[in-house]
Amino acid sequence: MAPASEYQLYCFAQSGNAYRVALMLSLIGAEWEPVWVDFFAGGESRTPKFRAEVNEMGEVPVLVHGARKLSQSGVCLIYLADRTGMFRPEGEDERLECLRWIIFDNQKVNGFLGPYRFLRNFAPARDPGGEAFLKGRLANNLGIVDKRLTKAPFLLGARPTIADISLAGYIYYPPEEFDFDVAKDYPAIGAWMERIKALPGWRHPYELMPGHPLAKG
């Protein structure tokens, strides 16, 4: 049977990587449905079945559009921006600049926020050394983004692009899940968060994707 919606997104509520794509789908007004991945209790993304049938990299998110299955949130964002023209960087310079920020974010901003939050909230045991390392790196990298956002309302200038949507990854999860408050500690990021939140279609990750709160095991 054909799916009811144009897009399907393999995701779960606690995934900021998936939130980037869920948020984009919501902001562009796409018809989409979540496919919940039992990441925590079931370890679904690590199963041979998931790797064979959904994503050989064993990662969420995966965006399905007809016969196409895409992973890596940055790739999904580029695909959706190219298809719709929304939040798309224009011209070679802007495209390269956009990719530069998406890669920086994937590796050093949300790429550290995600594991930091995981260690604090979801890992079987706390890891003070790992947490301290990530926290130090985050202070530097969030500082770099904050400085950038003092110069313009959005990462690439006057209008939001998929670089901003990528940056939204883990940033809207409750501050209690970190032990700092990004919006307060980095005021330019805080002001940017309000601008992104004001875009029509914005919704919080816990509203947009299934699986919150986590069932107690």
Ligand SMILES: N[C@@H](CCC(=O)N[C@@H](CS)C(=O)NCC(=O)O)C(=O)O
């Ligand atoms: N760079 C990837 C990161 C994806 C990622 O790490 N997703 C996590 C869930 S939030 C995952 O599936 N991890 C599985 C694992 O590392 O085994 C993206 O942006 O899509």
